[in-house]
Amino acid sequence: MWCCRLSHLHGRLQNLLSRGVTCSAFQQPNFKSLFPLAIRWHHTASKSLNCAWQQHEDHFELQYANTVMRFDYVWLRDHCRSASCYNSKTHQRSLDTASVDLCIKPKTIRLDETTLFFTWPDGHVTKYDLDWLVKNSYEGQKQKVIQPRILWNAEIYQQAQVPSVDFQSFLETNDGLKNFLQNFLLYGIAFVENVPPTQEHTEKLAERISLIRETIYGRMWYFTSDFSRGDTAYTKLALDRHTDTAYFQEPCGIQVFHCLKHEGTGGRTLLVDGFYAADQVLQKAPEEFELLTKVPLRHEYIENVGECHNHMVGVGPVLNTYPWNKELYLIRYNNYDRAVINTVPYDVVHRWYTAHRTLTVELRRPENEFWVKLKPGRVLFIDNWRVLHGRESFTGYRQLCGCYLTRDDVSNTARLLGLQA
Ligand SMILES: C[N+](C)(C)CCCC[C@H](N)C(=O)O
Ligand SMILES: O=C(O)CCC(=O)C(=O)O
Ligand SMILES: [Fe+2]
Known part of the structure; x- marks a missing residue:
């Protein structure tokens, strides 16, 4: 323990000093004599x-490939790729991290060509390739986006003329599937055409890219306006834009819709890019964006209809961002299913309502609304973590089938096809 505290203090001091040293080392040839313990820069032979x-x-501080990187010594020991620490066949760590002394420091460090060698006090040697360190360091990673996207309003989406993929090529060719997934990842929606209008064919389609996520609505669902379940989806009423299953701890990743039949009027589907709207909020009122990422909310689904008894609860903020790069990855927006707010005091509640209003105004701008009439044969995939959907009220008999997909498995398929996901 002592060792830790002391070295911690010492480290802080050194850190303060070394900051100055780092920027002035090259201009002040005498700086070393000021600090007896001073840090020495090591340069490679090859300029x-x-x-x-x-x-x-x-x-450990490393300058390479125009990047200044700082590595914790425990991290350097923990990520050792030697045969005894890491199983490169299974890509799993064998090293017991808890066996590493938290005050560990390398005995020696040396660079040979592009490989750094760390020798630890027990004699174990860890090798790192410089490029591997750049790729895996915090500094090399933090600016990178996890998921490249094209944010859209109706005009942007329509002008992009994103092609639909044909049923046959989606099922039978990797190129068809890859094109589809690329568009889906970029825009958060994608269509497959010429699908035979049955539940079985829709299921086949879904299974080509992911695992079907079975929920309280079943595996494949099939619904009309018969109020068979305790939810307005099962009526003819209009539904404002929302994301589904906000009342799950992990909302469903993808929603698949296939309209098998509609004899009547209305019933168009509304699509809004939630990330486009959130980005508008970020630009116009960053502190409101921030609040929407911070305030935890509860959503709830309470059902007691016929044989169906359910009470689902999900907790999370409206906007979910990665803490290290602030990238948005999930929006939970469903005003119908939002439960009582009691996770923050009244003054925060008021600021939250203001922020929520700003987001709602963006989500409701007519220019952000993309309307589409679903038809038999045309299957729509929606990224339920990004794109909101709604529907116009309708008349007549309308039959929709579809399912939810697990997000991890869609990403898995995309990565296996060489896409960034
Ligand atoms: C799609 N399907 C008809 C099966 C379910 C509808 C669930 C509707 C619910 N209010 C929600 O937004 O999650
Ligand atoms: O009926 C529709 O078009 C969609 C209804 C809906 O929001 C849903 O099923 O999740
Ligand atoms: Fe919905």
Whole structure:
């Protein structure tokens, strides 16, 4: 324990000092004499490699590929890829991280060509390729987006003329599937055409890209306006834009819709890019965006109709962002299913309502609304973590089938096809 505290303090001191050293080391040839314990920059023999490193008291500093990186020593020990620490066949760690001394420091460090060698106090040697470190360091990673996207309003989406994929090529060719997934990842919606209008064919389609997520609505669902379930989806009423299953701890990743029949009027589907709207909020009122990422909300589904008895509860903020790069990855927006707010005091509640209003105004701008009439043969996939859907009221007999997909498995398929997901 002592060792930790002392070295921690010492490290902080060193850190303060080394910050100055890092920027002035090259201009002040005498700086070393000021600090007896001073840090030395090591340069590679080959100037073209352009690599320099320093062993600090509590971290390792590396300059390479125009990136200044700082690595914790426990991290460097923990990520060792030697045969005894890492199983490269299974890509799993064998090292017991808890066996690493939290005050560990390398005994020696040396660079050979593009490989860094760390020798630890027990003699174990860890090797790192410089490029691997750049790729896997915090500094090399933090600016990168996890999921490239094209944010859209109705005009942007329509002008992009995103092609639909044909049923046959979707099922039978990797190119068809890959094109479809690329568009789906970029826009959060995608269509497949010429699908035989049956539940079985819709299921086949779904199974081509993912696992079907069975829920309280079943595996494949099939619904009309018969009020067979305790939800307005099972009526002829209009539904304002929303994401589904906000009342799950993990809302369903993807929703698949196939309209098998409609004899009547109305019933068009509304699609709105929630990330486009959220981005408008971020630009116009960043502190409101921030609040929407912070306030936890509850959504709830309470059903007691016939044989169906359910009470689902999901907790999470409206906007979910990755903490390290602030990238948005999930929007939970369903005003119908939002439960009582009692997770924050009244003054925060008021600020939250203001922020929620700003987002709602963006989501409701007519220019952000993309309307489409679903027809037999045309299957729509919606990223339920990003794109909101709604529907116009309708008359007559309307039959919709579809399912939810697990998001991890869609991403898995996309990655296996070489896409970034
Ligand atoms: C799609 N399907 C008809 C099966 C379910 C509808 C669920 C509707 C619910 N209010 C929600 O937004 O999650
Ligand atoms: O009827 C529709 O078009 C969609 C209804 C809906 O929001 C849903 O089923 O999730
Ligand atoms: Fe819905």
